[in-house]
Amino acid sequence: MxxxxxxxxxxxxxxxxxxxxxxxxxxxxxxxxxxxxxxxxxxxxxxxxxxxxxxxxxxxxxxxxxxxxxxxxxxxxxxxxxxxxxxxxxxxxxxxxxxxxxxxxxxxxxxxxxxxxxxxxxxxxxxxxxxxxxxxxxxxxxGTPELQQTYLPKLVSGVWTGTMCLTEAHCGTDLGILRTKAEPNGDGSYAITGTKIFISSGEHDLAENIVHLVLARLPDAPSGTKGISLFVVPKFLPNEAGEPGQRNTVKCGSIEHKMGIHANATCVINLDNAKGWLVGEPNKGLNAMFVMMNAARLGVGMQSLGLTEVAYQNALVYAKDRLQMRALSGPKAPEKAADPIIVHPDVRRMLLTQKAYAEGARAFSYWAALQIDKELSHGDDAVRSESADLVALLTPILKAFLSDNAFEGTNLALQVYGGHGFIAEWGMEQYVRDARINMIYEGTNAIQSLDLLGRKVLGDMGAKLKKFGKLVTDFIEEEGVKPEMQEFVNPLADIGDKVQKLTMEIGMKAMQNPDEVGAAAVPYLRTVGHLVFSYFWARMARVALDNEASGDPFYKAKLATARFYFAKLLPETASTIRAARAGAKTLMEIDEALF
Amino acid sequence: MxxxxxxxxxxxxxxxxxxxxxxxxxxxxxxxxxxxxxxxxxxxxxxxxxxxxxxxxxxxxxxxxxxxxxxxxxxxxxxxxxxxxxxxxxxxxxxxxxxxxxxxxxxxxxxxxxxxxxxxxxxxxxxxxxxxxxxxxxxxxxGTPELQQTYLPKLVSGVWTGTMCLTEAHCGTDLGILRTKAEPNGDGSYAITGTKIFISSGEHDLAENIVHLVLARLPDAPSGTKGISLFVVPKFLPNEAGEPGQRNTVKCGSIEHKMGIHANATCVINLDNAKGWLVGEPNKGLNAMFVMMNAARLGVGMQSLGLTEVAYQNALVYAKDRLQMRALSGPKAPEKAADPIIVHPDVRRMLLTQKAYAEGARAFSYWAALQIDKELSHGDDAVRSESADLVALLTPILKAFLSDNAFEGTNLALQVYGGHGFIAEWGMEQYVRDARINMIYEGTNAIQSLDLLGRKVLGDMGAKLKKFGKLVTDFIEEEGVKPEMQEFVNPLADIGDKVQKLTMEIGMKAMQNPDEVGAAAVPYLRTVGHLVFSYFWARMARVALDNEASGDPFYKAKLATARFYFAKLLPETASTIRAARAGAKTLMEIDEALF
CATH class of the missing domain: 1.10.540.10 (Acyl-CoA dehydrogenase/oxidase, N-terminal domain)
Incomplete structure (x- = not known):
């Protein structure tokens, strides 16, 4: 197994x-x-x-x-x-x-x-x-100090678990139309009523209490996203000792039957005058919830890296074990009935794609986590602010690019297994099913793309993108003169230039027609994702070259994977750039009735 | 549902x-x-x-x-x-x-x-x-006339069903190493012993008898693919009246639990001295079985078209019904809480991708079926031979390109549903799971790609490819002078030229190093697949232009979809051509131990 x-x-x-x-x-x-x-x-x-x-x-x-x-x-x-x-x-x-x-x-x-x-x-x-x-x-x-004292130690120790309750049946992406209501009880608490769906980990038997963070509307709230407040709603109301006391009227109504992540309970959560307490300011709940949503988006990146890695590990073992056909260039294991399938170029393409995506994702996501640490804890304010901008810019890429790649990677891992990949017992098809949700939840990948292009890039006239661009150009200036780095720095510089031009072009078109942003967003994100991966693969190649003489085969493998990335994966941008440039016309001119 | x-x-x-x-x-x-x-x-x-x-x-x-x-x-x-x-x-x-x-x-x-x-x-x-x-x-x-008299009327009426028993646990792609044995009984029949796996429809309760076509080795058979014979092995031996008689010793040992196609029984079939009769000549079983395998590959194309179509139909209904967010260009349904999601450019991109892939696949696959009819039944020998070559060339594309597209299409349909797409009850995730097998069975898509590039294209020095190329150039010559067709003919001519150059280049490299074929095959097939689709989309555009004046909105929709195809889908070839040209080096130079 x-x-x-x-x-x-x-x-x-x-x-x-x-x-x-x-x-x-x-x-x-x-x-x-x-x-x-x-x-x-x-x-x-x-x-x-x-x-x-x-x-x-x-x-x-x-x-x-x-x-x-x-x-x-x-x-x-x-x-x-x-x-x-x-x-x-x-x-x-x-x-x-x-x-x-x-x-x-x-x-x-x-x-x-x-x-x-x-x-x-x-x-x-x-x-x-x-x-x-x-x-x-x-x-x-x-949270207020009182809420923090009550809930944080329990969450930190893990004896209580948490959830985020955003979605309702009629609103997923569009939180502005949510209907759950919160009425003040007069004692500082609120009575919350409504039905939430798709609540991951919403009910289970792992912990003694569950802390729901729930978006709802106050009675006098303005409509839309500016009228949403955030509440903490525990399954059991903490008693005076801070331990689980009275059962709250928040209850799981059913769980979903899903394509994957079967072992995580995806719950309908019914709130029936459930008792809750305000988190953050009234009507600024989305602002408070964004902390959790950003964490969740980075979390989806880590889920995607995790699945890419484990699927690759298993595909690799199978590719070395499974004997089938002879190498096109002649038998490699003549003593056996057939060669192990890792001799076949296309099996290697599938394996190296997974390896390059896993290792690229690891470099990128650990670096992003380091930026979060710098944002939170660096001694220098300027560094904190710089890191905050980089994290804001790159969060949608980390969520969407990594989850797209994980779906591709797990599918390739399944494909390496041939027919056995489709059989549950071998375990590979589960990775594909589990990976599929990552492209949807915590904001679909299209929403991430709009966040990147519309808000993070065009929203500040490219200021945050320039900050990442400066990291890239600094690296190019440092390394571009060294002959051994040409093969990595040249394609990095090339994709950097192309992203800059593409961004300008879309920005100009978007001023004429806002639909140009929506039309370009998804291929734009994939293009910038490859810029990010090119940067990290070039940096990893630098480190590997510095250590190649040690004789440690790890560095040799790293260099080979970097070369594969630039030769075989980065070229995807040739088509994503064309798709992004192709614009809104062919999408929007067809009347709804003609679909 | x-x-x-x-x-x-x-x-x-x-x-x-x-x-x-x-x-x-x-x-x-x-x-x-x-x-x-x-x-x-x-x-x-x-x-x-x-x-x-x-x-x-x-x-x-x-x-x-x-x-x-x-x-x-x-x-x-x-x-x-x-x-x-x-x-x-x-x-x-x-x-x-x-x-x-x-x-x-x-x-x-x-x-x-x-x-x-x-x-x-x-x-x-x-x-x-x-x-x-x-x-x-x-x-x-x-089959011999006797076998035909016994089995064909039952298969034609459907009171008996059939299977193809090729795969064994240790051999899927590599039929040359199969082990099932057939010993002559001395009465013209054979005793067949072995275990087959992954036998679709291998056992069930739909019909009174099941006719297995089984690959096995005769006692004196040479090793490899030239020692494989084909046998017909019925579940019940036909009695003298031709009705199901004695139970044969061919039996289902278990069924697989799979990612999809749950309702089709994928069986382990145990043959224990089961009685069978030779089909075709001894040791030429693969030749006889290829009739069935080619039919099955075209069948996978139809499965893929079928899934693309039904997933699209459902995604379209959802996209018109589901209200979420406002159009970037301002509200389109101001009387409602939000706009239907079909107003969003990326939702349209997802829908049009499915539509263009479904309609392109329909044109291509019906045309291919027509070629089969011409191959079998045309009055002119030259036409029959020409059609046979076209069918041989295009069968791997029909299987692999359409099944790749169906997986993409069903995934996009799921994505249109957002979180609901992941929930079993909505039905969309089943299409993705069912579509996944199409890329694997009847020869994985990598095997189809090797068949196309290695056997069908390079194997006859491009002769069959030139026959398809002639259809394309004839069309271009006819239509290229007409202003209204420029937008379709120009990209068609361009991809035609590129395929020609790419084929020559790979052919030259392959003479130096056969691994170049394996390295290029998968992106090569996708490139040629787009040439085929470009041809059919240009032809469909021609018909639509001819009828546009009728006012029937069908033709307007067809033209819009053709324009979308050329603007947004054909550009995939920019990257597949680069990937195909990138060659074998980065795949093969990494030592197996370094993966």
Whole structure:
């Protein structure tokens, strides 16, 4: 039933050799004492937990699914509860949390590495703690001191879990039309009534309490997105001792039967005058919720990296084992009935695509997590602001580009298995089904693309994009004169130029016709995604060249994968740029009735 | 639970206005009396059967699946058996079969249209009769007169069904290493022993007998593919009256649990000295089986068209109904809480991609079926030979390009539904899961690509490709001078030139290094697939322009879709050509140990 081993060597390469996180942490007062050994030990322990505890529950969890036992009770698959207890006992929920509430205070980039591994091992399971961490971040940023005292220690220790309750049946993307109502009770609390759907981890048997963060409208709220407030609504109302007391009138009405992530309960949540407390200011709930949504978007990036990695690991083993046909250039294993399929060029194309997407995603997403740490904790205000801009710009790319790639990668992994890939028992088709949701939830990839192009790029006349562009041009200026880097720097410079021109062109067209933004957004995001990956692959190639003489085959593999990326994957931009430039006309001129 | 209506208008457009099949049939002696009205009546009746009988069983069939009741018995989902009885009673299995065996003798292109609709309505169900039709064609071409008398009338009437038993656990693509043995019994029959896997429709409760066509080795057979023979192995041995008699020792050992096509039984078939009879010559079984494999590959094309069409129909309804956000250019339905999502450019991109792929596939696949009819039945030998070459060349494209597009199309349809697309109840995720197998079975799409580039194109120094090229250049010469056709003919001529150059370049490289074929094959097939689609979209545009003045909005829609195809989909070739040209180096230079 497959295998998973944490890719510790590559994780350490990214953290220490590429990003030099120890030195970076020295610039952040609260992480100044962090050393590489500590990080490596945490990763190694986490890797063991993921391989030994979570991974064995992945396929069985998918096959069994969650069950709704009527009357609001949800049971998770066998073993999930015990694994969660082990997770809590080992203190993993607290890893990157504030020490004021019991956290261990490690940086976000360590937590991201933990989440990569948990998602490789078991995405459906990892969504339970994942949502909790988002709720923690939201309350940490926007809760009143009382709410923080009540909820944060429980979320940090993991004895309570969290959810985000946004969607209603008639509104997913369009939160402005949501209907759930919140009426003041007169005692500082609110009575909240409405029905939420698609609530991941909305009900389960892993923890003693569940903390829902719920979007709703106050009685006097303006219509649209400016009339939405955020509330914390616990399943059990905390009593005076802060322990779960009276059952609140928030209840799971049913769970969905889905294509994938079967072991995560996707709930209808009914609120019937449920008691809740305001988080942040009235009518500014979306603002408060954005903390959680951004965390969730980065979380989808880590889910996508995790699935790409584990599917690749399994496809690779199969490609080395499975004997089928002879190499076109003559037998490679003449003593056997056929050659292992890894001799075939197209099997290698499929494997290298997965490898290049996984390793590119790891470099990008760990770097993004480091930017979040710098945004939150760097000693220099200018650096904090710079990092905040980079994170804002790149979050939609991290969510959408990585989840598109994960769907492609898991599908290629399935394809390596041939007919066996389609059979549940081999485990590969689950990765495809699980990966499919990542392109949808936390804002579809089209919404991410509009966020990138409309808000993040055109919204500030390209200012944030220029900041990322400066990183790229600095690297090109530094490395462009070195002969051994030509093969990497030249295509990087080329795609950089093309993104700049494309952005200008779309910006001009959008001033005439706003539909040009919607028409170009999706291929635009994929184009900029490749600029980002080109930058990280060129940087990784630099590090690998510096260490090639060591004889460690790791660097040789890294260089070969970089060369593959530039030769075979970056060329996708030739068509995405054409598609982005093709404009709105052929999309919009056809009358609705003619479809 | 969704909807399906046979797209009769577009089917008639393709058959009558684009392909002019009535005039074509006049050139085939055995179809000379066929008229358009008959065809249309058949299509209309078939459409009703598919919408009313098969479609309502699609989702329930997926949810229920087949069950293996132990001891070789397989039960299909509720309603499947009754639907099959109706199918048989209506005479549908006989549609395109030889009147000598009870068939109705209609051309293949009518049968293809029937299969498009059956696959839209219920791919898993359609695979039962689909395999039977392949077995019919194989026995019709290669069976002895005795075997034909025994089996063909039963397959034609549909009271018996068929299978193709090729794969074994250790050999899928690589049939040369198969191990199933056939020993002569001395009475003209053979005792066949072995285990076959992945046998679609291998056991079920729809019909009174099942006719397995089994690949096996004779005792003295040479090793490899030149030692494989084909046998017919019935579940029940026909008695003297030709009715099912003694139970043969061929038995289903289990069924697979799969990602999709749940309602089709994918069987392990154990043969334990099962009685069988040779089909075709000893050791030339692959040659005989190729009739069935080619039929099956065209069948996968029809499955892929069927799924693309039905997913599109449903996504379109949802996109018109679902209210979410306002158009970027201002409200379009100000009286409602939000605009229908079809106002958004990217939703239109997703819909038009599906529409362009479905209609392009219909034109291409019906034309291909017409070529098969010409190959089999045209009065002129030269035409028959020309058509045979075109069918051989284009079969791998029809299988792989259409199934790739169907996976993309069904995924886009799911994406239009947002979160609801991921929920089983809405029916969209089933289309994605069902479509996934089409890229694998009957030869993976990589194998199709090698067949196209290695065998069909380079294998005869481009002779067959030139025959298709001549159709394209003839069209360009005819239409290229007309101003209204510039926008279609120019990109067609451009992709035609590029395919020619690319083919030459790969051919030259392949002489140095055969791995260059394997490295280029997959992006090469997608490139040629777009040449084929460009040709058919340009031809459809011509017909639409000729009829635009009629005021029928159908032609306006066709032109708009053609424009979309050239603006947004054909540009994929910019990257597939680059990927094909990038060569084998970055794939092959990395040592297996470094992956």
């Amino acid at each position: 497959g295998q998973y081993a944490a890719p510790l060597r590559d994780m350490q390469f990214v953290l220490h050799e590429l990003l030099n996180v120890e030195a970076e942490a020295k610039q952040m007062p609260k992480h100044a004492d962090l050393d590489a050994d500590t990080i490596n030990q945490v990763l190694e322990e986490a890797g063991k937990f993921c391989s030994e505890v979570l991974f064995p529950l992945n396929h069985s969890g998918d096959q069994e699914g969650c069950t709704y036992d009527g009357d609001g009770v949800v049971t998770t698959p066998k073993g999930f509860r015990q694994a969660y207890q082990q997770y809590v006992e080992a203190g993993w929920p607290a890893l990157a949390c504030d020490p004021s509430y019991g956290g261990q205070g490690l940086p976000q980039f360590v937590n991201n590495a933990l989440y990569e591994m948990m998602n490789s091992a078991n995405q459906a399971w990892a969504m339970y703690p994942g949502l909790s961490h988002g709720a923690y971040e939201c309350l940490h940023a926007h | 969704g909807q399906y209506a046979a797209p009769l208008r577009d089917m008639q457009f393709v058959l009558h206005e684009l392909l002019n099949v009535e005039a074509e049939a006049k050139q085939m002696p055995k179809h000379a009396d066929l008229d358009a009205d008959t065809i249309n009546q058949v299509l209309e009746e078939a459409g009703k059967f598919c919408s009313e009988v098969l479609f309502p069983l699609n989702h329930s069939g997926d949810q229920e699946g087949c069950t293996y009741d132990g001891d070789g018995v397989v039960t299909t989902p509720k309603g499947f058996r009754q639907a099959y009885q109706q199918y048989v009673e209506a005479g549908w299995p006989a549609l395109a079969c030889d009147p000598s065996y009870g068939g109705q003798g209609l051309p293949q292109f009518v049968n293809n249209a029937l299969y498009e609709m059956m696959n839209s309505a219920n791919q898993a169900w359609a695979m039962y009769p689909g395999l039977s039709h392949g077995a019919y064609e194989c026995l019709h071409a290669h």
